[in-house]
Amino acid sequence: MDERAALALIDGTLPAAGDDAAVVDDLVVTTDMLHETTDFPAGTTRYTAGWRAVAASLSDVAAMGAEATCAVAVYAAPAFDPDDLEAFLDGAREVCASVDAEYVGGDLDDHEEFTVATTAIGRTEDPVMRAGASPGEAVCVTGTLGRTAAAVRLFPEDPERANELFRFEPRVAAGRALAAHASSMMDSSDGVARSLHQLAEASGCGFAVEGGALPVHPAVESVAEDDADDRELAVHYGEDFELVFTTADPAAARAAAPTPVTVLGEVTDDGVTIDGESLPDRGYTH
Amino acid sequence: MDERAALALIDGTLPAAGDDAAVVDDLVVTTDMLHETTDFPAGTTRYTAGWRAVAASLSDVAAMGAEATCAVAVYAAPAFDPDDLEAFLDGAREVCASVDAEYVGGDLDDHEEFTVATTAIGRTEDPVMRAGASPGEAVCVTGTLGRTAAAVRLFPEDPERANELFRFEPRVAAGRALAAHASSMMDSSDGVARSLHQLAEASGCGFAVEGGALPVHPAVESVAEDDADDRELAVHYGEDFELVFTTADPAAARAAAPTPVTVLGEVTDDGVTIDGESLPDRGYTH
Numbered sequence: 001m002d003e004r005a006a007l008a009l010i011d012g013t014l015p016a017a018g019d020d021a022a023v024v025d026d027l028v029v030t031t032d033m034l035h036e037t038t039d040f041p042a043g044t045t046r047y048t049a050g051w052r053a054v055a056a057s058l059s060d061v062a063a064m065g066a067e068a069t070c071a072v073a074v075y076a077a078p079a080f081d082p083d084d085l086e087a088f089l090d091g092a093r094e095v096c097a098s099v100d101a102e103y104v105g106g107d108l109d110d111h112e113e114f115t116v117a118t119t120a121i122g123r124t125e126d127p128v129m130r131a132g133a134s135p136g137e138a139v140c141v142t143g144t145l146g147r148t149a150a151a152v153r154l155f156p157e158d159p160e161r162a163n164e165l166f167r168f169e170p171r172v173a174a175g176r177a178l179a180a181h182a183s184s185m186m187d188s189s190d191g192v193a194r195s196l197h198q199l200a201e202a203s204g205c206g207f208a209v210e211g212g213a214l215p216v217h218p219a220v221e222s223v224a225e226d227d228a229d230d231r232e233l234a235v236h237y238g239e240d241f242e243l244v245f246t247t248a249d250p251a252a253a254r255a256a257a258p259t260p261v262t263v264l265g266e267v268t269d270d271g272v273t274i275d276g277e278s279l280p281d282r283g284y285t286h
Numbered sequence: 287m288d289e290r291a292a293l294a295l296i297d298g299t300l301p302a303a304g305d306d307a308a309v310v311d312d313l314v315v316t317t318d319m320l321h322e323t324t325d326f327p328a329g330t331t332r333y334t335a336g337w338r339a340v341a342a343s344l345s346d347v348a349a350m351g352a353e354a355t356c357a358v359a360v361y362a363a364p365a366f367d368p369d370d371l372e373a374f375l376d377g378a379r380e381v382c383a384s385v386d387a388e389y390v391g392g393d394l395d396d397h398e399e400f401t402v403a404t405t406a407i408g409r410t411e412d413p414v415m416r417a418g419a420s421p422g423e424a425v426c427v428t429g430t431l432g433r434t435a436a437a438v439r440l441f442p443e444d445p446e447r448a449n450e451l452f453r454f455e456p457r458v459a460a461g462r463a464l465a466a467h468a469s470s471m472m473d474s475s476d477g478v479a480r481s482l483h484q485l486a487e488a489s490g491c492g493f494a495v496e497g498g499a500l501p502v503h504p505a506v507e508s509v510a511e512d513d514a515d516d517r518e519l520a521v522h523y524g525e526d527f528e529l530v531f532t533t534a535d536p537a538a539a540r541a542a543a544p545t546p547v548t549v550l551g552e553v554t555d556d557g558v559t560i561d562g563e564s565l566p567d568r569g570y571t572h
Contacts (some may be wrong), residue, residue, distance in 0.1 A: 029405070032360065033397075070315060072319070119358065249559065
């Protein structure tokens with residue numbers, strides 16, 4: 001059983017699971033675990049690790065259209081170097097402050113591999129779920145795609161730039177602003193292709209996307225080997241943590257959001273296509 | 287820097303940390319990570335692991351005198367065996383149900399060692415902190431001590447009984463009932479000796495405890511080698527997850543709590559003693 005099959009099992013048995021965050025009363029709650037070998041390439045600073053680990057959970061709060069309330073983290077490492085730990089806490093605190101949330105600490109744990117478990121909590125009376133898209137609506141994305149893919153390739157030669165790209169801004173303010181306009185929403189943590197398939201499955205619809213509309217991050221061009229690679233990095237690599245959403249009124253959504261919004265295409269009855277060809281349901285599997 | 291020194295660094299830099307759970311508005315939030323090699327002895331079932339991991343976080347909610355709202359967990363393992371995962375989820379769900387909380391899922395992660403990160407969230411308008419004890423008050427504990435120590439010794443010969451002992455009841459209902467009576471409170475996750483020292487430090491007081499008053503779990507006698515070992519298991523081993531609290535009215539506290547409450551001794555000006563001798567600040571270091 002791979003992770004997706006196991007997640008399907010969890011979804012089937014836990015009514016509150018299966019969206020970007022669980023909804024309990026007026027709270028949304030989301031938790032993640034990140035490991036050095038899979039999530040923090042060589043050259044990732046502890047400041048960036050703290051920022052990014054907490055930001056990944058805040059992104060799930062954003063995807064529910066919720067305010068971000070607070071975040072906690074477990075910091076597990078083979079040794080507790082004070083500089084490392086302080087840098088991690090600085091990153092965690094600063095990304096929380098950037099979205100008006102509080103970083104309220106957590107726990108420390110001895111572990112042979114540097115591992116971080118983060119949880120973020122948000123509040124909303126009216127969460128935006130993955131289900132809710134209707135044919136004829138527009139499908140949109142915030143910001144740009146491919147930022148993380150570019151960072152991973154840049155780490156060996158330009159770690160400073162790579163760290164900067166790794167410290168993405170969680171789209172909490174955009175999520176709040178879009179909540180009034182979006183019929184469905186999720187984040188693009190597994191890549192925009194996987195997000196489209198997951199929204200399609202949850203909403204019982206399809207998508208027709210135009211490849212030329214994809215807002216590719218400028219750093220992707222500098223690292224991509226050719227056009228096919230460029231497309232792969234922007235569409236399938238994932239971990240961009242942008243918001244993918246559907247709306248009946250993209251102009252209003254764009255006007256409301258504090259972040260650039262790009263219309264990728266439209267909601268259809270079924271099938272996920274890019275320029276008329278089937279878009280594979282393939283992305284980053286965490 | 288060991289874990290306690292590192293925790294002191296976190297406490298010093300994060301105002302919301304340093305108690306059993308962080309307090310944010312009317313929420314209390316707590317997070318933990320548990321590993322197979324350090325926290326789940328051979329013979330621990332995945333059902334027990336799910337129960338116990340989530341219960342450990344719910345115990346921190348209880349220690350704040352809060353209602354338990356919900357819990358999430360990250361389940362990290364080298365493979366996702368469906369039976370293991372379902373058993374874990376059953377344990378997690380059932381312990382939540384036992385304290386009127388919702389288990390709302392979480393995340394899965396590939397990891398070479400079975401590792402669980404849990405977060406629990408509670409609500410209270412009036413959290414009970416570690417600071418607040420005053421000389422002359424009584425210091426009390428719920429339930430019994432040494433249950434986990436006994437379980438660890440019983441795993442090789444009687445895993446069924448050991449699993450049963452490992453699945454402790456989080457004292458959420460007791461914590462709620464005691465909130466109106468307790469001047470300070472925490473859980474005994476590092477052992478009652480460490481808890482007394484931590485309450486003493488937070489409250490700026492001392493404790494004089496009577497050894498004969500300690501409510502030792504009946505299973506301890508069956509595994510202890512002698513009286514000194516019995517005392518060690520009950521006082522220092524820890525992971526009992528009982529509530530240690532101070533109160534000006536122990537009779538009212540006992541009447542209110544749905545769990546047995548034992549008076550251990552009294553709050554003094556300084557020093558932590560047992561039968562007049564200094565009680566070492568030593569316990570289970572996670």
